Amino acid sequence: MKEEIIVSGRMNPGVDPVLHVWGWEIPVYLFLGGLAAGLLFFAGLYYLQGKENKYTTAVKKAPVLVPVILILGLLALFLDLHHKPYFWRLYTTIKLESPMSWGAWTLMIITPLSIIWAALHIREWFPKWDWKFEWLKNLEKFFSNYKKPMAWAMVVLGLILGIYTGILFSAFNARPLWNTSILGPLFLASGLSAGAAAVMLISKSHDERKLFARIDLIVIAVELFFIIHMFMGFMASTQVQQDAAQLFLGGAYTAPFWIFVVILGMIVPAVLEIMELRKMKVPVIIPAVLILFGSFMLRWLISNAGQISRYLY
Structure with missing residues (x-):
């Protein structure tokens, strides 16, 4: 039993510093945002490399799903808001020191951009698609001439969006578990891995699946590197951060984290991808779904463990 001396009424259940603010909406929003960031990054990257016809799924087909993914993510975020009629106030100012301001404006730009890119490639899913109105056909021709600048924007904004999903947590200094700069790069890598998994899941090209399996192996290695160093940083830091790390190193979240995230979400898919690259028959749906599950x-x-971590000293 751990003895604690209560010196403040704030220790009452349901009151700070054990206040539970964020529910399922925020993890869903961050997962979908990271997935969208990964898909847009790869679409822009391979378009700029002139490989849009070689890697058709990554550049043309998968990005068509991004507007739906972003809208569902934003819907989850909207459901979490306590003052829903006033969300527009985020767009009355720009605060460079605010992660939420960065995220709001990035989403404001990247959402219509993803809709335009999806509209330009809608025929990858519906070959007989035809715009009924002439002005829509003219818009399609207009934006077709600016695909290269759009691709550059998707690469840059995709990286910003992916990092933002982690920085949103790390900006909360009052929560020791979130108070680490590694969360931004870690969530970016996780989003890129999820994007690669989605491309593998959708693609029917063996060469494309092999490419993204190799990419995913590299990204998984980077994720494991960040996770190891995150815990090393916690254990070499203050007592409160050591206590926060203990949530995953013997505490309540140990089994879920190491089983669902590390083993099933990273190591098992990596082994299966290596087997596939060595020409063993592995159903692509297994590693792809496991990666998406681990990313979520x-x-x-x-999100949940961070809200439990607290300062007592």
Whole structure:
């Protein structure tokens, strides 16, 4: 039993510093945002490399799903808001020191951009698609001439969006578990891994699946590097951050994190991808779904565990 001396009424259940503010909406929003960021990054990257016909799924087909993914993510975020009629006030100012301001404006730009890119490639899903109105056909021709600048914007904004999903947590200094700069790069890597998994899941090209399996192996290695160093940083830091790390190193979140995120979400898919690259028959749906599941569980567990971590000293 751990003895604690209560010196403040704030220790009452349901009151800060054990206040539970964020529910399922935030992890869902961050997961979908990271997935969208990964898909847009790869679409822009391979278009700029002139490989849009070689890697058709990554550049043309998968990005068509991004507007739906972003809208569902924004809907989850909207459901979390306590003052829903006033969300527009985020767009009355720009605060460079605010992660929420960065996220709001990035989403404001990247959402219509993803809709335009999806509209230009809608025929990848519906070959007989035809715009009924002449002005829509003219818009399609107009934006077709600016695909290269759009691709550059998707690469840059995709990276910003992916990092923002982690920085949103790390900006909360009052929560020791979130108070680490590694969360931004970690969530970016997780989003890129999820994007690669989605491309593998959708693609029917063996060469494309092999490419993204190799990419995913590299990204998984980077994720594991960040996770190891995140805990090393916590254990070499203050007592409160050591206590926060203990949530995953023997505490309540140990089994879910290491089983669902690390083993099932990273190591098992990596082994299966290596087997596939060595010409063994592995159903692509297994590693792809496991990666997506692990990416979601990473955000779910970090969100919930972070709200439990607290300062007592």
